[in-house]
Amino acid sequence: MSHLATLKHPEAAARFAADVPRTHWHDESLWFMRVKRDRAAAQVPEWERLRELAQAIKAYALANLPALLEQFEKNATAAGATVHWARDAEEHNKIVHQLLFAKGVTRLVKSKSMLTEECGLNPYLEARGLEVVDTDLGERIVQFRNEPPSHIVLPAIHLKKEEIGELFSQKLGTEKGASDPKYLTEAARGHLRQKFLHAQAGLTGVNFALADTGAVVVCTNEGNADMGTSLPPLHIACMGLEKIVPHAQDLGVFLRLLARSATGQPVTTYSTHFHGPRRGSELHIVIVDNGRSALLGRDPYRRALSCIRCGACMNTCPVFRRSGGHSYGVTVPGPIGSVLAPAIDARAHAALPFASTLCGSCADVCPVRIDLHHQLLAWRGDLVAAGHGSTGKSLALRFTAWIFASPARYALAGKLARFAMRVLPAGLMRLLAGAWGRQRELPVAPVESFRDRYRRTHGRA
Amino acid sequence: MAAREEILTALRRNAQPGAPRPVLDGVGAKFPDLAARMAEAVGAVGGTLVRVPDLPAADAALRALPIHRDARRIASLVPGVGAATFDAATVKDPHELEGLDLSVLPGTLAVAENGAVWIEGARLPHHALVVIPEHVALVVAVADIVPDLHAAYARLDLAGRPRWGLFMAGPSKTADIEQSLVIGAHGARSLVVLLVG
Numbered sequence: 001m002s003h004l005a006t007l008k009h010p011e012a013a014a015r016f017a018a019d020v021p022r023t024h025w026h027d028e029s030l031w032f033m034r035v036k037r038d039r040a041a042a043q044v045p046e047w048e049r050l051r052e053l054a055q056a057i058k059a060y061a062l063a064n065l066p067a068l069l070e071q072f073e074k075n076a077t078a079a080g081a082t083v084h085w086a087r088d089a090e091e092h093n094k095i096v097h098q099l100l101f102a103k104g105v106t107r108l109v110k111s112k113s114m115l116t117e118e119c120g121l122n123p124y125l126e127a128r129g130l131e132v133v134d135t136d137l138g139e140r141i142v143q144f145r146n147e148p149p150s151h152i153v154l155p156a157i158h159l160k161k162e163e164i165g166e167l168f169s170q171k172l173g174t175e176k177g178a179s180d181p182k183y184l185t186e187a188a189r190g191h192l193r194q195k196f197l198h199a200q201a202g203l204t205g206v207n208f209a210l211a212d213t214g215a216v217v218v219c220t221n222e223g224n225a226d227m228g229t230s231l232p233p234l235h236i237a238c239m240g241l242e243k244i245v246p247h248a249q250d251l252g253v254f255l256r257l258l259a260r261s262a263t264g265q266p267v268t269t270y271s272t273h274f275h276g277p278r279r280g281s282e283l284h285i286v287i288v289d290n291g292r293s294a295l296l297g298r299d300p301y302r303r304a305l306s307c308i309r310c311g312a313c314m315n316t317c318p319v320f321r322r323s324g325g326h327s328y329g330v331t332v333p334g335p336i337g338s339v340l341a342p343a344i345d346a347r348a349h350a351a352l353p354f355a356s357t358l359c360g361s362c363a364d365v366c367p368v369r370i371d372l373h374h375q376l377l378a379w380r381g382d383l384v385a386a387g388h389g390s391t392g393k394s395l396a397l398r399f400t401a402w403i404f405a406s407p408a409r410y411a412l413a414g415k416l417a418r419f420a421m422r423v424l425p426a427g428l429m430r431l432l433a434g435a436w437g438r439q440r441e442l443p444v445a446p447v448e449s450f451r452d453r454y455r456r457t458h459g460r461a
Numbered sequence: 462m463a464a465r466e467e468i469l470t471a472l473r474r475n476a477q478p479g480a481p482r483p484v485l486d487g488v489g490a491k492f493p494d495l496a497a498r499m500a501e502a503v504g505a506v507g508g509t510l511v512r513v514p515d516l517p518a519a520d521a522a523l524r525a526l527p528i529h530r531d532a533r534r535i536a537s538l539v540p541g542v543g544a545a546t547f548d549a550a551t552v553k554d555p556h557e558l559e560g561l562d563l564s565v566l567p568g569t570l571a572v573a574e575n576g577a578v579w580i581e582g583a584r585l586p587h588h589a590l591v592v593i594p595e596h597v598a599l600v601v602a603v604a605d606i607v608p609d610l611h612a613a614y615a616r617l618d619l620a621g622r623p624r625w626g627l628f629m630a631g632p633s634k635t636a637d638i639e640q641s642l643v644i645g646a647h648g649a650r651s652l653v654v655l656l657v658g
């Protein structure tokens with residue numbers, strides 16, 4: 001994660017929002033996804049029941065995680081896969097590298113995996129001389145630009161087609177100035193087809209791992225996971241240990257929710273179930289902890305482990321839409337990312353739970369009903385208690401509390417404020433109002449307070 | 462194995478048992494006409510559906526389509542449907558399938574709610590037959606349409622089944638450039654479902 005921005009969210013967001021038309025465009029692009037999600041959800045009369053079931057299945061899976069993982073391992077092994085366990089990112093990267101090294105692999109194609117992004121796998125392998133090609137179109141675009149995805153489902157949502165056209169003209173030799181998405185996609189198809197044909201191994205993420213059958217299930221629209229695994233003789237599937245669901249039957253619930261929540265589609269184009277390796281090839285499954293087992297022991301945050309990475313909470317979040325995924329500085333941004341990140345490093349990510357209006361829209365759209373805004377609020381309390389709050393903010397709050405604690409101080413403060421608003425220039429007042437005043441007109445100060453008026457009309461306070 | 466034990470021990474320590482096992486009842490889509498809904502759903506995910514009475518009619522319908530007429534290399538895993546130009550079962554290395562114009566594949570199950578068709582890996586010599594060709598035709602029987610994914614999984618009975626399988630819903634697509642939908646990302650540029658019966 002070292003390649004991500006080290007700016008704190010407020011500063012990074014301010015930088016993003018400084019380009020007003022672009023912020024507006026980003027906001028609308030994501031809102032469009034939210035609208036599509038709403039339309040898709042409305043077409044399923046039992047939508048809310050499905051969400052409740054999804055929540056319940058995940059709660060059951062988390063409660064029985066150790067047993068389910070063992071069951072999964074047993075069944076996956078019986079189907080011919082090899083299961084590996086990694087405590088952290090470093091161990092995960094080592095395992096993957098050793099598997100590739102043992103087979104003499106120098107060219108690897110990947111389909112989308114937020115986990116390998118979290119572990120920093122690409123730079124790890126590249127430093128050891130491998131060519132690593134992300135094959136999801138959006139991921140290939142950001143890989144070309146040497147930047148992380150800005151959204152877990154739409155990695156290049158922050159870019160305009162003209163910028164991608166410019167990038168492709170440099171990297172793929174497309175016509176200069178061309179920005180037609182169809183033309184650019186076609187160019188990427190040709191380029192990546194060659195990568196698929198020459199790859200010696202394919203790596204995928206995992207959307208769901210089925211305890212009762214030992215299968216891993218991978219969902220894509222482009223077909224890149226199927227391309228990447230059906231040609232070379234080695235498939236490595238990397239999964240966070242929370243991806244377990246107990247039964248194949250449970251997928252009925254999750255697959256009905258996932259794509260509708262993510263993009264408004266009824267289902268992803270390819271939902272591929274891998275039961276062991278295909279003939280003549282090997283399947284290795286790497287199960288990664290990297291902080292997850294610790295999170296399982298933390299109330300109320302353990303529920304965040306139910307996330308199925310649909311991205312809906314990002315698309316609806318008024319802060320995400322106006323600050324962009326990169327401003328969060330973590331692999332999984334947005335509301336869910338702001339819950340997950342402080343659990344890994346409270347000091348580094350202390351600003352994230354504050355990057356929310358607590359409007360609760362995220363929790364309303366979340367297909368597994370994670371109470372995201374409650375968790376963000378809980379984090380604020382925990383972070384401040386642990387000394388990670390912003391000093392300015394806690395001083396201001398302590399000062400406010402001191403004023404509110406005494407009627408005399410409160411009355412005096414009101415008087416001073418009304419006086420200041422009348423005599424001081426508006427520009428100075430806005431500065432005093434801090435961030436709140438930056439994009440707002442301050443109200444006109446009333447001549448007298450309610451208390452003064454009551455005293456005048458009723459004779460006493 | 463130290464990692465495995467350490468992770469499982471941490472999970473055993475931290476898991477909070479007691480969550481009840483959910484019962485998946487009270488859900489399920491209902492459609493008065495499964496075939497009509499299937500046609501609509503395949504269209505919604507960017508594919509086309511052609512209804513035919515029997516396999517010879519499926520063959521005739523497919524041969525009349527440009528994806529077949531203009532194809533130079535065709536693989537068919539459905540006996541009697543499509544003019545296969547070679548026997549895919551004799552291909553050893555899936556890389557040799559590059560340049561394939563059309564795959565005709567059997568569908569085991571069709572899902573009316575979302576237009577997806579289940580392709581059973583055990584019935585195909587190569588997984589690549591699904592993604593490598595320019596176009597895909599899936600042949601599935603009307604009797605094999607189920608209303609939704611719950612019914613699909615109930616019928617598939619995946620437990621203990623070897624190899625791979627997938628739901629395919631429409632042709633390959635992407636919207637990664639400014640969310641403009643482009644059909645034909647990596648896999649098939651078009652998908653036709655031949656619904657038989």
Ligand code: SF4
Nearest residue numbers: 307308310311313366
């Ligand atoms: S928290 Fe919920 S809405 Fe957000 S990505 Fe995860 S599953 Fe989707």
